[in-house]
Amino acid sequence: MATQNMGLRRLRSAAAAGLGLAAGALAAMAAQRHTLDAINERLAHLEKHTGNQQQANLAMQQRQHWELLSKAIDDPELAEVLSVFEVQVTTQKRRQYLFANALYTNLLCYYRIGNMTRDEFLKRVRGTFQNPIVREYWYATQQQRASLTGTEEAELGLLVDDLLLQLDEADTEEWWVVGIPPGEA
Template sequence: MTALGGTGKAPQRGLWRIATSVRCLSALPPGWSNGQPGTCAAGCRVNRTARAAGSTEAGKHMVTRRVGGRNRSAVSVEHVVAAACVAGVLVMAFRIHVSLRRLEALVQEKQRRDTLTEYRRDHHRLIGRGTEDPSLLPGLDAYEGDLHPNTQRRHLFANALYQHAYQGYQLGVLSLADLHGHLRYIFQSRAMREYWEATRHHRASLVADSEEAELGRMVDALVAALEDAEANGDDWWVAGDAPEN
C-alpha cells in the first residue's frame, strides 16, 4: 500500500483510481482490450458519459420536482380562489336573507296598517250612520246620564276627530309632538273637552301601560292646561308642555 501511493490519503486516492479503471474496463464493448490505444481513455469517456447520463436523469427528476412544485402552487391558488368564491356566495346569501326578512317585516307592517285603516273606516261609517239617523242613537249611547240627541251627536263627532288624530299617529303620519299640537288645537273647543269628560269612565278600563292609556293621560294634562289657560285669559296655542319623545 505504501509503495503504490505513499502514506495518508494518497493510497486511498490510488486505490480509487484503480477501482475506477476496473469499472471503465468492465464497461468497454466486447473485443476491446487493455492494450488498445485509448482504452483507458475510452473507458473513462464511457464512465463520464454514464455519469453525464445519470446527471441528465437527475436533472429531469429535478425539473419534474420543480414542475410538480408549480403544480402544487397552482392547486393551492385554485383552493384559495374556490374558498373565496364560497365565502362570497355565503355573504351574498346572508345579505339576501336579511333583505328578505326586512321585506317580510315591511309587508307585515303594511298589512297591519291596511287592516287598521279599514277597521277605522268601518268605525267612522257606523258612527256616521248613527249621527244621520236619530233612531240609531240609542245604540251608541254609552254615556252616564241622559243626553240630548244633539249632545250625543256632538260627542260622536268629537270621538271621530280624536280617533282620526290617534290613527294618524299610529300610521306614522304624525309624530308624538305633531299629535300633541293637533290635539291642543281640537281640544281648545269646549265641546271637545265636554266629550272628554263624558267619556272618562271609558278610559278607566284601558290597560295602564298601553299606548292608548298613555295618550289619554297626555290629553288629560293638555285639557287641564287648556282649562287653566282659558281661566287665566292666556293663549290656548301655547298651553301644555310638549312631549319629550
C-alpha cells in the same frame, strides 16, 4: 438538484392547491353573501309590506268606525247603542259626542299610520279640545279610556289628559303655547 426541483414542484403544487382551495372558499363565501343579501332584501320587502298592510288595516278600521258612527249620528235609536257615557245626555249631545269621538279617533288613526308625529298629534289635539263639547265628551268617556291600560291609545289618552290639565291650570289666553313643548312628548 433533481431533489430540489422535485421539492419545488411539490411546493408549487401545494401552493396551487392552497390557492385553489382559498379561491373556492372565497367563491363559496361570495355566493353565500349574495344569498344572504337576497334574503335580507326579501325580508326588508316583507317587513315593508307588513307595515303597509298594517296601515291598510288601520285605514279600513277607521273607515268602518266612521260608517258606524255616521249611522249612529243619523239615527237616534242606533245612537243609544253607543251611549256609554258616564252622564245622561240628550239626543243632540249624544250626536255631538259621537262626532267628537270621530274627530279624536281620526287624529289617533293619523298618528298611528304615521301621517303625523306625536308632537303634531298633540298640537292638533290642543286645538280640537278648545271646543267645550269635545272636552265634555272627553270627560264623559274617562272610564272607557281607563280600561285601555298598556296600549299606545292609553298612553296618548294620558298625554291628552295631562295637556287638558295644563290648559285648565294655565293663566294665559294663548292656548296654543300651553302644554307639552314639542320634542318632550
